[in-house]
Amino acid sequence: MGPQLDAARGEQSGSEPGPPNIVLVMTDDQGYGDLGCHGHPFLQTPNLDKLHAQSTRFTDFHASPTCAPTRAALMSGRAPFKNGITHTILERDRMTLSATTIAQVLKSAGYTTGIFGKWHLGDDDPYQPENRGFDETFIHGAGGIGQNFAGTQSDAPGTSYFDPIIKHNGRFVQTKGYCTDVFFRKALGWIKNTTGEDAGTGTKPKQPFFAYIPTNAPHGPYHVEKRYSDLYKDKCSSPTDAFLGMIVNIDENMGLLMQKLDEWNLADNTLLIFMTDNGSAKGATVYNAGMKGAKGSPHQGGSRVPLFMRLPGLTKPGVDIDRLTRHYDLFPTLAEIAGATVPTGLDLDGRSLVPLIKDPNATWPDRKTFFHVGRWAKTGAPGNFGKGDPDPDHAKYKNYAVRSEKWRLVNDELYNIEQDPGEENNVAAEYPEVTHEMRSAFDAWWDEVRPLMVNEDASLDVAKPFRDQFNKQKEESGIPDWDAPKID
Numbered sequence: 001m002g003p004q005l006d007a008a009r010g011e012q013s014g015s016e017p018g019p020p021n022i023v024l025v026m027t028d029d030q031g032y033g034d035l036g037c038h039g040h041p042f043l044q045t046p047n048l049d050k051l052h053a054q055s056t057r058f059t060d061f062h063a064s065p066t067c068a069p070t071r072a073a074l075m076s077g078r079a080p081f082k083n084g085i086t087h088t089i090l091e092r093d094r095m096t097l098s099a100t101t102i103a104q105v106l107k108s109a110g111y112t113t114g115i116f117g118k119w120h121l122g123d124d125d126p127y128q129p130e131n132r133g134f135d136e137t138f139i140h141g142a143g144g145i146g147q148n149f150a151g152t153q154s155d156a157p158g159t160s161y162f163d164p165i166i167k168h169n170g171r172f173v174q175t176k177g178y179c180t181d182v183f184f185r186k187a188l189g190w191i192k193n194t195t196g197e198d199a200g201t202g203t204k205p206k207q208p209f210f211a212y213i214p215t216n217a218p219h220g221p222y223h224v225e226k227r228y229s230d231l232y233k234d235k236c237s238s239p240t241d242a243f244l245g246m247i248v249n250i251d252e253n254m255g256l257l258m259q260k261l262d263e264w265n266l267a268d269n270t271l272l273i274f275m276t277d278n279g280s281a282k283g284a285t286v287y288n289a290g291m292k293g294a295k296g297s298p299h300q301g302g303s304r305v306p307l308f309m310r311l312p313g314l315t316k317p318g319v320d321i322d323r324l325t326r327h328y329d330l331f332p333t334l335a336e337i338a339g340a341t342v343p344t345g346l347d348l349d350g351r352s353l354v355p356l357i358k359d360p361n362a363t364w365p366d367r368k369t370f371f372h373v374g375r376w377a378k379t380g381a382p383g384n385f386g387k388g389d390p391d392p393d394h395a396k397y398k399n400y401a402v403r404s405e406k407w408r409l410v411n412d413e414l415y416n417i418e419q420d421p422g423e424e425n426n427v428a429a430e431y432p433e434v435t436h437e438m439r440s441a442f443d444a445w446w447d448e449v450r451p452l453m454v455n456e457d458a459s460l461d462v463a464k465p466f467r468d469q470f471n472k473q474k475e476e477s478g479i480p481d482w483d484a485p486k487i488d
Helices: 003-009 046-054 067-076 102-108 179-195 226-232 240-263 327-338 354-358 432-452 465-476
Strands: 021-027 056-058 112-118 136-140 165-168 171-174 209-214 270-276 307-310 319-321 369-372 400-403 407-410 413-416
Touching: 021 067, 021 179, 021 240, 021 327, 046 240, 046 270, 046 307, 067 102, 067 327, 102 112, 102 209, 102 327, 112 179, 136 179, 165 179, 165 465, 171 465, 179 209, 179 240, 226 240, 240 270, 270 327, 327 354, 369 432, 400 432, 407 432, 413 432
Parallel strands: 021 209, 021 270, 056 319, 112 136, 112 209
Antiparallel strands: 056 307, 136 165, 165 171, 270 307, 369 400, 400 407, 407 413
16 A cells, blocks of 8 residues: 555554555446435445444446446446447457556465356457456346347356356355355355455455455346345335345345455455446336336436445544545546556556545546447347448437536437436526537547457357366366355
């Protein structure tokens, strides 16, 4: 940890704290409004509400409108299109092999790294997380449990939300339990093992750890135990009741995570982060925190997501920071907090959030940040995916947005976000100079990212390594039952 952050956190118990552990939880398709602490009329999330109260909260934090792009930005500190990611399937979810990940940067600073859940940045071996900086990998394939699309993307045959088949450090195991429970339990077991046999006695971990827990839930299909969906069956229609029930299960697991960090005396030196990957997939029609749009939309509701950060001595409980921030800001933020050196030449788009964490009124120069839903057609793709114009340049002005602190340009519409956060009043005609300025900035950005869309012409006539490796292991040695770690 650098001296600047040492001073920010202060001395604890008279000794120098080591670099903080980092636990980053990112749920899938849960929107800003899908939390009790954000005003939901009936969804109950007591553990996330507790974390919200203990955290510094970024209230104008934006991801991408869909999931693989957000994951690429988080991992690389760069705009998704710069990583070649313009879709969530059809090989356009593969993060370019030239990218340096935050896991690699943290490893260079002495961290051990683990991922537990959804990767979704390429199912072919070179793209897998064990080759992108992760020491421990415990993942499902594709963009969701059980998914299978044209190209390399696939999951293990026969897997499901209950008792999912998981690829653990290159070998498949048959787990028992609900997917979210399984991911958290494995992450906690790994954390406990990383801290050594003396976990809970106050001894420092063997080395600082980065635990990345990207859940598959509450992504569809909306499968969850009936006792969870029954909580809301009288409040909303199906499958929204199951979607919200999946969030209740996530909340329970967040409670378990926080409980164990306390029991193991890790909470005071662990940066705990909660965020989601895009706007709500199923909850926006019930409650959307006053925003327009949901998952897949270039409007606020497609990209504005929660970001809670808790690190005693650095963050402050109950502080809201309303400055415009993005998913790719987390890369330099984590690197600074960890005291890691970011390699030169990475062309990062993000900037560290540490100045705002230390002082919410710190100088934060305005900037323009760009959104594009992407997802244009691909020649040779099956079904509707192959229909339409496959030329990215012809989709340039479809489903894009530009944000500054004050304005959001969405296609040809301009909104004053400060005065009109619900995007109800298009003022493009009143402010043509602003519209022109933001459109020109987008044009320049497109010219920068367009040559980096390296997956556009990738063949779909390829093997499916994740699936094929499962089938080979099943035939040669079988799929063993998972030995669930003991966390008590």
